[in-house]
Amino acid sequence: MSRHGVQPRRGVSWVHAVVAVPVAAIAWVVLTAVLTITLGDAALAGMIAIGVVVGVGCVLLLLPSSSAKGAGLGAIVTTVPCAIGLALTLM
Numbered sequence: 001m002s003r004h005g006v007q008p009r010r011g012v013s014w015v016h017a018v019v020a021v022p023v024a025a026i027a028w029v030v031l032t033a034v035l036t037i038t039l040g041d042a043a044l045a046g047m048i049a050i051g052v053v054v055g056v057g058c059v060l061l062l063l064p065s066s067s068a069k070g071a072g073l074g075a076i077v078t079t080v081p082c083a084i085g086l087a088l089t090l091m
Contacts, residue, residue, distance in 0.1 A: 013070035020074025028053050028082050046086040050079050 028049050035045030053075055060072030 016070030024078035
């Protein structure tokens with residue numbers, strides 16, 4: 001606590017954000033593969049996997065830890081190229 005009684009703001013851990021990008025990408029690929037085998041539809045599996053990764057990222061952003069916020073931000077940023085790649089595949 002500062003001397004004025006205000007808690008200092010904890011930012012985002014950028015190291016955790018950078019590390020979370022390849023981890024989230026690998027998780028997205030594995031989850032998409034498993035769902036494709038289960039559901040039989042790659043497009044649906046990819047969209048569900050993106051939703052799961054974004055959902056986990058949003059939950060991590062809500063946690064007070066700066067490392068969790070960084071991991072959440074990295075996971076959400078990872079889904080942008082995944083979604084673009086999925087959209088280009090379906091065109």
